[in-house]
Amino acid sequence: QCIVLLYILQCLELLYILQCIVLGPTDSIVAVAGDDIILPCYLKPNISAEDMTVDWLNLDFLDSRVFRYQNHRIIREDQILFYSGRTSLYEEELWRGNTSLKLTRVQGTDEGRYKCLIQSKSWYDDFTVQVLVKAVGSKPVVSIEGHREGGMGLLCESEGWHPEPELVWLDSKGVHLSAGLPETHRDLDGFYTVKRHVIVQETDTNLLVPNPVVNVCVLGELFDYATPLRMAFIVLCCLGAVTVIGLSLAVYLDVTLDPDTAHCKLILSDDGKQVRHGELDQVLSDNGKRFTNWSCVLGNVGFSGKFYYEVKVEGKTEWTLGVVIQSINRNERSRPIPYNGYWTVELKDGEYTAHADSPVTFTPREEPQKVGVFVDYEKRQVSFYNVEDRSHIYSFTDCSFTEKLYPFFNPGDSDSISLVVCPVDTWLR
Secondary structure, eight states: OHHHHHHHHHHHHHHHHHTOEEEOOSSOEEEETTSOEEEOOEEESOOOOTTSEEEEEETTSSSOEEEEEETTEEOOTTOOGGGTTSEEEOGGGGGGTBOOEEEOSOOGGGOEEEEEEEEOSSOEEEEEEEEEEEBOOOOOEEEEEEEETTEEEEEEEEEEEBSOOOOOOBOTTSOBOOBOOOEEEEOTTSOEEEEEEEEEOTTOOSEEEEOSSSOEEEEEOGGGSSSHHHHHHHHHHHHTTOOSSOOTTOEEOOOOBOGGGOOTTEEEOTTSOEEEEOSSOOOOOOOSSSOSSSOOEEBSOOBOSEEEEEEEOTTOSOEEEEEEETTSOSSSOOOOSGGGTEEEEEEETTEEEEOOSSOEEEOOSSOOSEEEEEEETTTTEEEEEETTTTEEEEEEOSOOOOSOEEEEEEOOSSOOOOEEEEOOOGGGO
16 A cells, blocks of 8 residues: 555656746846846756756757756756856755856857756756847947058057947948958956957048947047048047947937826926926816826827937936837836836836846846936847946847837836936037
């Protein structure tokens, strides 16, 4: 009888295991170079994985082993070398089926498709997630190479980018100049250095040297100055005036808040550039455009194409910023996720969250005092930047846009400090 009972218990255990599946995030994970990230993976139902083998693999490598847990210990043999010392499981969570991988000090070579493979003696299942790595490189450095073919040879170079950027030379009207082929080098950590030569003729004045993701350098009217020494001085001076977020060929929005959309607890400044949360409900018209269940307000103009705006958040303990489609439901407090027409980032209770369909929490390198929001409608991307230190905060990729997008503001109710829409330096336009 004991043998029969034991056999029945083993069969029931096997049946239970065979009903398990391995789950993880449905969206790509966007990682900022240098930060730590979590690759979520877990068993459903939440049975213990302590007696199982847990493999994490990078499918873009022939020798794909990122991490292995087996026989109650970590197996370090055959691990891809550059993951050494940077990967770990939450071993105290294995008993409830949490097999998520922590990856520290993200670098460019970490981008790829990761598989979480869990197996026991009688069962296995896996899940694959895409990791995208973003790194904002150095400001472009422009050097003068001397006279070339009747003009002046210039070189622009920048390093530390991921993914590979495009470096172009433009004139003051935004027209591409004929330049040499871009030269690209990828270092051992997977970051890109780019440089490109151009010969500037005497008719090419008031040049721009942009990188399409960040940084714009104005060289000025080079040929108005007599000597190469004076020209070099102009270049160096202008490099000191590089912008924090210079997104070439974008429209820099002069955003004004739309009072017809503002929730009754929000207080807007007379010029429509500031908004804060008040204590009392205001008596406002029911115009069909107003948020009624969420303390939000929209910008006054919808947009498509490339556009960019900046908001001062200094001193605030709570805020939500981003863009939304015009047709979002303003009478219900629906989740602010892309599926519902929102692409937003939030600070609340000391924690930063990107409201993807599966929320992503993160820690910026430095606490942002001013946030830049950049939309590339055609490339289906919404990106957030810390304006002060020029760092990337978060990007939504592969977005589904079907309508014009409107700037979105929620000042939160935990402080009385205003969100302030800031002018973007006019020389960028």
